[in-house]
Amino acid sequence: MLGEIRDGETAETAVRAALTGHLVLTTLHTNDAPSAIPRLKDIGPDPGLISDALLGIVAQRLVRKVCSHCAEPYTPTRKDLEALDLDPKQTNLNGWKKGRGCSKCFNSGYLGREAIIELLNVDNTVRQLIYEGTMTQLHHYLREVNFDSFRVAAIAKVTTGVTTVEEVMRVLPHSAMYRKINPNWAGKIKPLAPTPAANQ
Numbered sequence: 001m002l003g004e005i006r007d008g009e010t011a012e013t014a015v016r017a018a019l020t021g022h023l024v025l026t027t028l029h030t031n032d033a034p035s036a037i038p039r040l041k042d043i044g045p046d047p048g049l050i051s052d053a054l055l056g057i058v059a060q061r062l063v064r065k066v067c068s069h070c071a072e073p074y075t076p077t078r079k080d081l082e083a084l085d086l087d088p089k090q091t092n093l094n095g096w097k098k099g100r101g102c103s104k105c106f107n108s109g110y111l112g113r114e115a116i117i118e119l120l121n122v123d124n125t126v127r128q129l130i131y132e133g134t135m136t137q138l139h140h141y142l143r144e145v146n147f148d149s150f151r152v153a154a155i156a157k158v159t160t161g162v163t164t165v166e167e168v169m170r171v172l173p174h175s176a177m178y179r180k181i182n183p184n185w186a187g188k189i190k191p192l193a194p195t196p197a198a199n200q
Contacts, residue, residue, distance in 0.1 A: 003026070008045070014026055019052060032118055033119065065114045070101060072100050073094075074164075095159050095160045116168070
């Protein structure tokens with residue numbers, strides 16, 4: 001376990017340890033999970049080594065929870081739906097809640113914290129993009145696949161009454177809520193060539 005990767009020497013050590021069969025757990029300071037990839041590239045290890053060493057990246061942000069003592073049903077406005085890029089016809093509008101404010105939450109409407117988690121699974125295509133692609137290509141690809149993004153996690157928390165749109169917009173980076181789909185993108189990514197078997 002490494003507390004944090006801040007320099008090239010630490011990154012190189014972590015990557016090479018991972019390549020020798022060790023499970024390495026460490027942290028980086030980035031806005032979201034995909035941003036950990038260019039951060040590692042900037043620090044120094046060879047992209048080929050990074051692509052082979054990474055198994056997954058988890059990012060998290062803490063949001064305030066709606067106070068359970070004064071929570072009330074809330075009907076989202078058009079502005080709320082637009083902030084999360086939701087279609088009202090395909091969204092559950094009955095589970096939204098807001099805190100009225102009480103002595104338990106010091107009239108804030110919030111009590112406690114909840115994690116919003118983003119998970120990037122490093123599959124073969126992501127490995128290929130780490131090695132020879134750009135961040136723009138990676139973001140396009142992640143929008144085409146079932147990526148457990150901050151946006152997906154935030155929508156789940158808001159529509160079930162755990163937190164509010166205002167809290168999500170306060171905590172998450174603006175880019176996390178932006179979604180633009182390119183329907184022709186998936187066909188442009190060539191599959192990763194299989195690794196030749198090692199000589200016995």
